[in-house]
Amino acid sequence: MTIYWERCDFCGQHNATRECTMFPGNYVCPHCCLACMNRPVCPNPVWKFAFELRPATRPTRKTAGKEALLDLLSKLEEGK
Numbered sequence: 732m733t734i735y736w737e738r739c740d741f742c743g744q745h746n747a748t749r750e751c752t753m754f755p756g757n758y759v760c761p762h763c764c765l766a767c768m769n770r771p772v773c774p775n776p777v778w779k780f781a782f783e784l785r786p787a788t789r790p791t792r793k794t795a796g797k798e799a800l801l802d803l804l805s806k807l808e809e810g811k
């Protein structure tokens with residue numbers, strides 16, 4: 732299988748690219764697609780990321796992760 736690396740029309744770096752939905756004829760790499768200012772209004776971003784497929788838990792994720800870690804640490808301390 733051959734992977735074609737094209738030059739991104741937005742950042743100019745050689746990367747995996749797909750044709751942009753908002754600007755047909757331009758090829759965009761995942762980084763530029765994610766950082767694109769038109770992304771909120773883009774009908775179909777060509778690069779999709781795993782976290783976008785899940786329900787939005789972003790504001791609470793950091794706190795929940797910290798609490799889970801503290802809980803795990805307290806359990807480890809109790810065990811010893």
Ligand SMILES: [Zn+2]
Pocket residue numbers: 739740741742743744746759760761762763764
């Ligand atoms: Zn790019």
